[in-house]
Structure formats: C-alpha cells, structure tokens
Amino acid sequence: MSYKNRKKDYALYSTVKFDDVRDMLCKTAEKYGDKTAISYRVKPSDAESVKLSFDKVYADVSAFATSLVSLGLRGKKVALIGENSKGWIYSYFSLTSMGAVVVPVDKEYPAPDMASILNTARCDALIFSPSIKDKFGYIKDNVKTIESFISFAESEDGRTLSIDSLIKEGREKIEGGDDSYLEYEIDPDALVSIVFTSGTTGKGKGVMLSTRNILDDMTHGIYLFNMPEKTLFALPAHHTFGSTVNLIGHYMQGLEIYINSGTRYILNELKQENPTHLVLVPLYIETFYKKIFANIEKQGKLKLVKRMMRISDALRKVGIDMREKLFGKILVNFGSRMRLIVSGGAALNPDIIRDFESLGITILNGYGITECSPLISCNRNNYRKAGSVGRPILTEFVKIDSPNENGEGEICVKGSNVMLGYYENEKATREVFDEDGYFHTGDLGRLDDEGWIYITGRSKNLIILSNGKNVYPEEIETEVSRIYGVAEVVVYEGVSRTATKSDLIVAEIFPDADALSARGITDIKKYFDDEVAKTNANMAPYKKIGLVKLRDVEFKKTTTRKITRFSIDKTVD
Incomplete structure (x- = not known):
C-alpha cells in the first residue's frame, strides 16, 4: 500500500525554540495576545465554551506560580492528580516554570497506588481535583510528607487552598512588587517532572524528565509535521503524550486547545467545537472507525461506500480529489473542519489508516515512549509510509542494536529528548543506556534505507493496550x-x-x-x-x-x- 502526496524532500515546517516553559508562556503571550489559547465548558451541557487568551493564561499562571513560590514549593516535588481541565493545565504550567518538580498521577489509580507513588517520590505538596475526593482521605492518612494541599476548586469547608484563591493572592503580590517568579534563573537541564510508568511503584519506575527533554522533543518534532489551528484535548494529561504533544506542542505554536469534557462527550464536542485535528491513541481511532462503518452497514450502504472509496482512490491518483463531495455526510461526524489525526502510544492497524485516508482524514502514525518525553518519530503530513511510525525527530539518533538477518533488533535512541534517568534507581538507569549514550527502548524494529522506523515487536513482557496504557x-x-x-x-x-x-x-x-x-x-x-x-x-x-x-x-x-x-x-x- 502506498499513499498519494509522498514528497520525500519537501521543506521542514517552521517552529520556535524556547528557553523554558516560562519563556514559552511569556513569548506566546507577546505574540498571540488576546487570541484564544485554551477553551472548555464548565458543564458539558453548556451551550458556549469559556475562552482563555494567551495573555490571560500567562497572567494567571504567573500569579499562581508566585503564590506557589511563597508557599516554599520551589525545588520541591508536587503531585498533580486530576482530569484534563484548566486547573490541571495551570498547575502543570506553573510548576514547570517556577522551579518545582511536578509528579503527574493517573486519577483512575486506586488510592493505595496513588499513595505509593507519592511516598516513593516523597512529594511535599498535592494539587488535586475534587473528582478524587473519595481517595483523598486515604492519601492524607498514608502520605506523611505532604505539607500543602491545593484543590482545583474552592473547598466546602474553606480550609483547603484553591487555585483561584492562590491566583488572587499571587496577583496582589505581583502588584506589590513581588518578582520572585520572573527573577528565578531556570536550569533547562534540571529535573522538572517525574512520570511513573506503573501504578504500583514498588516495581515501576519514575522517569525523570528535564525542561530541555520536553521542549526539545516538541521543537524538533514540529519540524516534521504540521498541526493546524485548533485541537480537542482528549488524551489524559498525566500521560506524556498528552502533556507534551497535546498540550506543550500545541501551545508553543499558538494553537487553540479545547479541553474535552470527557470521553462520552467527544463526538458531540467535535461537532460543537469543529477542531481542525486531533491527537489520539489508537483506541479512540478504532472506536470512531467501528462506529462509522457500523452506522454505514446499518443503513445498508456498506458496499456502496466501499465502492465509492475505491473510485475516489483511483481519481486521486490522477489528481482529482472528490472526497469532500463523496463522503461529506460521513466526515461531518468529526465536525466541519477535522481532516488530520496524529496517532501515537500503540500500533495502529494500517487498514484503518488507509480507510480514513480514503474518506478524507489523514492519519500521521507516530512512535514514542515515556523515557523519550515521549515522541521519537512521526510520519510527515505529505510524506507517509504504510506500516512505519515515521522518521526520527530532528537532532535525534536512532540505531538498531544486534540486528538479525532482516535488520530487526532493539530500537535505541540518543538525543536531547531522552530522559535524565530513573528516579532513585541507578541500576535500572545503567541497564538501559549503553556506553555510547543510547537509550535501549526494549522495542524491536528495523530502519529502512531512508531511516524510517518500523516496529516489529516487543523485547520485554510489557503489554501496551490500544489506549496507550502500559500493563x-x-x-x-x-x-x-x-x-x-x-x-x-x-x-x-x-x-x-x-x-x-x-x-x-x-x-x-x-x-x-x-x-x-x-x-x-x-x-x-x-x-x-x-x-x-x-x-x-x-x-x-x-x-x-x-x-x-x-x-x-x-x-x-x-x-x-x-x-x-x-x-x-x-x-x-
């Protein structure tokens, strides 16, 4: 199978390099001003969304971060637990731009798993969503290192700090001359995030990432692929694919990020918000695919649509693109503008990629791993290879260790996006880095003659589900x-x-x-x-x-x- 519009050597896309997250927030505010940066619905049933400009986000984050500094959290480890929301984004931006270390945790974990991670990391503070209130008591009773608790929302008893109250306090401090947020010199190579790869930290590992890891991963990745105008943020933010690609990667380009209200609302909000593209793991894409074709079959039109797809493919080979006219009623399920999906986190069936392409939606298949911040490679908008997870991001080196007769071996990566190491686990860190500084991913694959990566299997027992979760x-x-x-x-x-x-x-x-x-x-x-x-x-x-x-x-x-x-x-x- 081959794709139309393959342009091997077409120009790289433009991007901007930032010194750190604070620099990114400041310069995007200067460049984009009152343009919408983040939007969301307070309630899924709300007719209109709340819109936050780049100016507003920078001002709020500066104020929140100033309060966090006054709480003594600079240099401290802060756990962040909650759903995708303004609160999560403000917390992540603030912590990563004021000298703290953020420890994102999956809100779906059982309370004992959460407590285990917080104890392993020895977290000094917890920023949390009210959605985990049933687990909060257990965490408070079993994690003794936490001195500050900050809620996404105002607490009913008024005794727990909230993001909004701290933004208000921080704004007053800044107006009074407090410049502790801006005067701090950020080391881009210092630890800024610990991402645990497993729910039970006794056996899992804490991946240590720096500001340079995260920002370079996106700066060097965006050269390869273009994401236009507006996205719907559906990936879990605690996952590096969500926080790095769906959040940082979009924000630095001045794109609008609409925060999805939850999985059950995706299809409805696609029509309401009309994003131009999505960043998803295969599970979502497979679900969309099954729903689309199940509905077509229910209408008794499956054979007709398949025939139209073949005709459309043939026409595109001679430069005639009829997909909008032929499949417009199908595409409207994704809104009026959505024509691109960036997929990562697990393998995606090439047949699904092909069929979406036939309908009018391009899927860019990529590859990443938490230890690489996470993006390692991605297909390009106008140059894609079936079965490949793309070419390595710029400035990154990829080699195949101990290749067999088919050129297949362990995929190894070297670059500024590769982690600092595993948290308090020097033995495990030594085991995954070779003498040349390459990180051994544990994934099996091969490179073609152009250096594109093809994943062929796993060298470990790790199970990667279609939603990107590791088991x-x-x-x-x-x-x-x-x-x-x-x-x-x-x-x-x-x-x-x-x-x-x-x-x-x-x-x-x-x-x-x-x-x-x-x-x-x-x-x-x-x-x-x-x-x-x-x-x-x-x-x-x-x-x-x-x-x-x-x-x-x-x-x-x-x-x-x-x-x-x-x-x-x-x-x-």
Missing part, C-alpha cells in the same frame, strides 16, 4: 499468586484469531490440585473466576483480568526453572 504482567501475577490454590500463573495479552477480541488480559493458571482438594473445592473454574474478580476490584480498570484460563500441566520451563513465555498458546478463541 506489567509481573505485577498482576504477584497479586494472582496470592490466591489460594494457585501453583503457577502467567499473565499476557490474549491473541484473537478471529480479531473479535482486543486488549484482553489473560491469567493462565496451573492449579495446585492437592490444595484445592484439601478444601473440598470441586468447581475449580468458578472458584478462580470468583477469586480473580476480587483481585480485579483492587486494581486500576485497565489492568483488570478479562479471562481466566486453566491448564492441566505445569508451564514449560528452562533449566533454571524460568517459565518460557514464548511457548505459551496465547489464543483465546
């Missing part, structure tokens, strides 16, 4: 192994031969027959299903086990008694 099988295995009667267990992502199941986490168990017999347990499958359900209740939603498989013999092992995972039949149908 560590060993963590789940530890929990399942605590169940009475489990002799051995291996957790993996199930393989569907009929392509009807995806993101299915499977726990395959070899039962201890004697132990089960001793307790008089005869319906073994029901027993383990019930016990695993209890285990699921204490795990983050995306880590939940979807299928329990039982086996009659123990797992095949090496001479050192390690289970050979590759020998397991992972099919589920």
